[in-house]
Amino acid sequence: MGRIAGVTAAETRQRLLRAAAEVFAERGYDGTRVADIAAAAGVSNGALYAHFGSKAELLVAALGAHGRRRLADLFAADPDRPVPDLLLEIGRWLPQRRDARGYLIVEALVAARRDEDVARPMRDHVGESAGSMAALVRLAQDRGELDPALSPAALAHFCLLLSMGSALVTPDLHAVDDEEWAALLARVVGALTAPTSTPAPASEGSTAMNVRIDPERCQGHGRCHDLAPALFGEDEEGYGQALGDGVVPPDEQRAAHLAAANCPERAVELS
Secondary structure, eight states: OOSOTTOOHHHHHHHHHHHHHHHHHHHOSTTOOHHHHHHHHTOOHHHHHHHOSSHHHHHHHHHHHHSOOHHHHHHHHOTTSOHHHHHHHHHHHTTSOOOGGGGHHHHHHHHHHHOHHHHHHHHHHHHHHHHHHHHHHHHHHHTTSBOTTSOHHHHHHHHHHHHHHHHHSOTTTOOOOHHHHHHHHHHHHHHHBOOOOOOOOOOTTSOOEEEEEOTTTOOOOOHHHHHOTTTEEEOTTSOEEEOTTSEEOGGGHHHHHHHHHHOTTOOEEEO
């Protein structure tokens, strides 16, 4: 068994990466031999080494090719979508169960602690991931979506910790209520957004606050409901609407301001 007739070098490489992702996910790094991956890909050991110098290199390459890239995929699909929206969507997914390939990062992290041959390419992989995340943060800051006072490197590191940690704490070990998790995420992401010029919350004894959503501006992101569920809901088509008569109780005024500050289209109006 050697090179497969009619298959290009690039196609052989992709076959090896798919096979590696599946075998590593099934058997773990320590339990996988190079011969196992070559056999799963239908090539010889020599053909494998023509593309990858070691099992460690193949693990990190498989992680880069078949690990979770949901954020990059979402951004590529809609580059104009507000970055805080992307963070919220990714965040809601973090506690969910993943397929076997979704846990490749666990195998790589564990192996990197014991094997310097894995640690070296993993440092490069994590560095590239952090760099891409920091670049996305800078873009959001330039667009006025995230607070310019935040360190892109620190926020990127924070996101990496959440992402990688979520692969370790699976739903089997500890689960969280979806709505409670979404509400917490909305608060966290809301705290990262750029300051706005919305009026300060009313002081005690001041006149009542009212809130409404401009239906011409609302795009149905749902961030107002996430941040202030007592004030906002959704209509039959999934667009936001103020609940009741739009009067905001004093203890909900901070949430109203947070919702207004975090609406990408500025559809939430306070008066």
